[in-house]
Amino acid sequence: MSAYLLQAAGLTIRGEGVNIAPFSCSLGPGGRLTLLGETGSGKSLIAQAIMGTLPRGLAAQGRLVIDGETFEAADPTSRRALWGRRLALLPQEPWHALDPTMRAISQVAESHRHVAGRDRRASLQAAWTDLTELGLVDAGAKLPGELSGGMAQRVAFAAASAGGAPIVIADEPTKGLDAPRRDAVVELLARTSERGGALVTITHDIDVARRLGGEVLILRQGQVVERGPAQQVLTHPQSEYGQRLLDAEPGRWPRPAPLSERQAAVVSARGLVKARGGRELFHDLSLTVSPGEIVGVVGPSGCGKSTLGDMLLGVTHADDGEIYRAPGYPLGFQKLYQDPPAAFSPHWRLSRLLDDLVRRHRLDRSAIAPLMARLGLDERLLSRRPGEISGGELQRFAILRVLLLEPCFLFADEPTSRLDPITQRQTLALLVELARERRCGVMLVSHDPALIERTCDRRIALSDGSLREAEPELDPALA
Structure with a gap:
């Protein structure tokens, strides 16, 4: 019997433009492996x-050993009996894992009962314990559609891990979470290996990789370019790409050039009041956004950042207060969603979805190819459906689609949370450049204060129902 909990030997994935070279790993009890690399790698x-869940058109080859049992990667159905009990996946997109008709507490309790084998009462008690540990006591009675992206991510985490599987694969488990929630999830992930299990984590957050330790593997274009102990790889990378990855952490970005001049606001608000679920989100909130200005928005998960954007866009009504939107822009007020799958029909190819957008709004079709090139999108992706590309690639398609509409105001809700540091830096630089060129005001939401500091002209913080202008953080190098 193998001494390893998880082994992959000569694992390859091919089809429809995908060519992932032989991948191998061996994780024993207590082992941790973190996969880093570019979006779409x-x-x-x-x-x-x-797991045996590859999209249509892709096929795997190679040998897998999972909890002492050998499987052929080419037979995807052979691992289904392991799901939740011996092998668990924490998915990148919580909306793919949660039943939209079930309340959060019921979804977690269901896993405890039907996967872990607890009785009804013990399952419900264990589910409340899980949600409490993740700061989700108030979310237990809510449906997934009533949760913020960060809250839904934590509920999916609790439901997937309830079965106590010894092998856990976590795909971007901390995206969209503020620092305290991110640290709490990292601690929960670490428990898998601390109790003798094996943990594979996929992340774009280099700090998460540092905290988890173990072995780090860097991928680029389907090839392993570097692997080794986390401390070594994340401190002194040997590959040129590994060095570029570390240099692209937001704290190392140059500061943006200042906005040359502020003109009449494209959107403004005065005295906004909004309550939800018996809790007041905002009281007497006021703000303005000028053409070409990038305004950063920070605050803990669930504080109302997305709700504020929806009010400014006219999607949600304020309970009180006034909102001004510049006239003359029928398509001028747009949103980049935190979870792009929620914004794309899953049934149509991306080429069809873009064609429909161009035809419906009489847009310039010739603008698509240059924007795809600037966003680093391969034209072959147009033949796939939204669920058949990576989350990072789909997020860039969301950015492409909204830029085709030439908005005058854009509310960008965690628009780069699925992108690797290099692509994130390039994408945000392009977003700022186009906002300046087109005089488009942008409100940028992020849980990363360094990203906000290095991208935005101003930074505002939401907390306890109020908004305050945050002071710029002093660069330590200048202190």
Whole structure:
């Protein structure tokens, strides 16, 4: 019997433009492996190949050993009996894992009962314990559609891990979470290996990789470019790409050039009041956004950042107060969603979805190819459906689609949470450049204070129902 909990030997994935070279790993009890790399490099596909859930048109080859049992990667159905009990996947997109008709507490309790085998009462008690540990006591009675993206991510985490599987694959488990919630999830992930299990984590957050330790593997274009102990790889990378990855952490970005001049606001609000679920989100909130200005918005998960954007866009009504939107822009007020799958029909190819957008709004079709090139999107992706590309690639398609509409105001809700540091830096630089060129005001939401500091002209913080202008953080190098 193998001494390893999880082994992959000569794992390859091919089809429809995908070519992931032989991948191998061996994780014993207590082992931790973190996969880093560019968006679309194959990190999530490796997880799906191990689980047996690859998208249509892709096929895996190689040998897998899971909890002492040998499987052929080419037979995806052979691992289904392991799901939740011996092998668990924490998915990148919580909306793919949660039943939209079930309340959060019921979804977690269901896993405790039907996967872990607890009785009804013990399952419900264990579910409340899980939600409490994740700061989700108030979310237990809510449906997934009533949760913020960060809250839904934590509920999916609790439901997937309830079965106590010894092998856990976590695909971007901390995206969209503020620092305290991110640290709490990292601590929960670490428990898998601390109790003798094996943990594979896929992340774009280099700090998460540092905290988890173990072995780090860097992928690029389906190839392993570097691997080794986390401390070594994340301090002194040997590959040129590994060094670029570390240099692209937001804290190392140059500061943006200042806005040349502020003109009449494209959107403004005065005295906004909004309550939800018996809790007041905002009281007497006021703000303005000028053409070409990038305004950062920070605050803990669930504080109302997305709700504020929806009010400014006219999607949600304020309970009181006034909102001004510049006239003359029928398509001028747009949103980049935190979870792009929620914004794309899953049934149509991306080429069809873009064609429909161009035809419906009489847009310039010739603008698509240059924007795809600037966003680093391969034209072959147009032949796939939204669920058949990586979350990072789909997020860039969301950015492409909204830029085609040439908005005058854009509310960008965690628009780069699925992107690797290099692509994130390039994408945000492009977003700022186009906002300046087109005089588009942008409100940028992020849980990363360094990203906000290095991207935005101003930073505002939401907390306890109020908004305050945050002071710029002093660069330590200048202190």
